[in-house]
Amino acid sequence: MSGGNPWLYRGVQVLFVAALLGLWYYVSANGIVSPILLPSMTASFAEFGHLLSTGSYWPDLDVTLYEFVCAFLLAASAGCSLGYIVSRSGFSIRVFDPLFAGLYSIPAILLFPLYVLFFGLGAGSKIAIGTTIAFFPIVLNTIAGFAYVEKAYITAARSMGASELQMFWSVMLPAAFPVVLTGLRIGFIVAFLSILGSETIASLAGLGHRIVTYAESMDPAKMFAYIFFAIIIAFLLNGGVSTLEKRVRRWQA
Amino acid sequence: MSARIAEGAVRRPAAAVRMSPGVARLLIIAGLIIFWEVSVRLWGDPLFLAPPSQVVVSLYEFIWNPQVLNALRTTLYELVVAFALAVAIGLPLGLILGLQRFAYGSFYPIVLLLYATPQATILPLVILAFGIGTESKIAFGFTHSIFPIVVNVVAGVQGLKPSLIVAARSMGANRRQILTNVVIPHMIPSFFTGMRIGMTGDLLGVLLAELYVSQAGVGHYTRLFTESFEPQRLFALIACLAAIAVFLNESCRRAERRMSRWHD
DSSP states (O other): OOOOHHHHHHHHHHHHHHHHHHHHHHHHHHHHOOTSSSHHHHHHHHHHHHHHHTTHHHHHHHHHHHHHHHHHHHHHHHHHHHHHHHHHHHHHHOOOOOOHHHHSSOOGGGHHHHHHHOOOSSHHHHHHHHHHHHHHHHHHHHHHHHHTSHHHHHHHHHHOOOHHHHIIIIIHHHHHHHHHHHHHHHHHHHHHHHHHHHHHHOOOHHHHHHHHHHHHHHHHHHHHHHHHHHHHHHHHHHHHHHHHHHHHHHHHH | OOOOOOOTTSSHHHHHTTHHHHHHHHHHHHHHHHHHHHHHHHOOOTOOOOOOOHHHHHHHTTOOOOOHHHHHHHHHHHHHHHHHHHHHHHHHHHHHHOOOOOHHHHHHHHHHHHHHHHHGGGHHHHHHHHOSHHHHHHHHHHHEEEHHHHHHHHHHTTSHHHHHHHHHHHTTOOOHHHHIIHHHHHEEEEEHHHHHHHHHHHHHHHHHHHOOSSSSHHHHHHHHHHHHHHHHHHHHHHHHHHHHHHHHHHHHHHHHHTTTTTTO
């Protein structure tokens, strides 16, 4: 199915985006759609430029990133260590793996009202929800990674007299690592998304909070500027973690 | 996504003889519930925490509370309509993108880009556009669930072995016959995978929108119970929603497992 002319496709994509922008310009300039829903394109871009040049995004970005880093580190350390402990015996895998998988199928965002009740409207509730949501993919992949290590490797290392420590560093960890890494990447991404989402629902500061504030104060050009900004940050984080993952995989191989 | 462990992936006979894993799991859950009950009754602040026994009483009271029942019914309705729309539009869209070389080359990268966009950022915009009623929840659930469906249908169509098409063609099948007898049956398993992931997205989208703003839906009641410090009712409402979510997820997972078996 691959093939065809790539330049044609790039051309169509450029045309498509240009048509969208043109439509936006036309529609908002002629008042076809309420300006509260769709601010004028020029005003939105001006606000976005203003945002970038003055650095007024910094306090909100700071809060969001702080929540995100805390949540991811908590989820990664809890998920990897618990996952490793569970993976130590076949029995505990069969007890805990279905338990975690079952809990994973409950949308954790449901816990957010509870977390607001416990941890307040500030960063605490965002960190808690991000940790909860990122924990499950990390723990499940850690268990899967360590449980799936090729039996022959373990037998071979053991018959050559490897100690427990050597076993862990030279056999188990390298074999399990790719699967654990996948879990960490999924956890990384869902932690950021859930923090953005929970900031939108109830918060005091952060990128999601800023978008909502401008939506509620009917300031759509500023809202669009912050939406662009948040999406760009998300893409940067996505791209960063994918590059890092690829590099680690190559180094490990 | 997360890898599931095959039954008996690692088996150490010494550990397996003591107790069946299912029994141990039930014991752990029972232990946690008892710990929750005892610790809340001893040290918990009744404004923030409720023991499970009170949550069960609240669950029982919900049966005679038409407003809460109605809110739950509304949420279920939003989830189902958003999902049905996503399937009805996502499946043909995925087939077109997967089968038409021009559409695939030009528009599939745009679909992938949109799929990677964090949709929580546009939640206020969706509410502004569709109002605070059911429509906005359906719209937000729809945008969350359509992308995995499209992407998996495209992957299913593209993953088809070329030899199958060549074989069908050499036996004299025309385009239409190839589509209905070769392509579509082969993309069914990944279509069902897409629906399962789409259902997860649907739940996330609808619940996010409900929690953000809601007139008479579950979002309204979670806020009400939080603000009036009635944790037992908040826990009970969350338990109801979790039950709906598990039911929908589990149905999709069963359907997926059943459908992925046919051509093995």
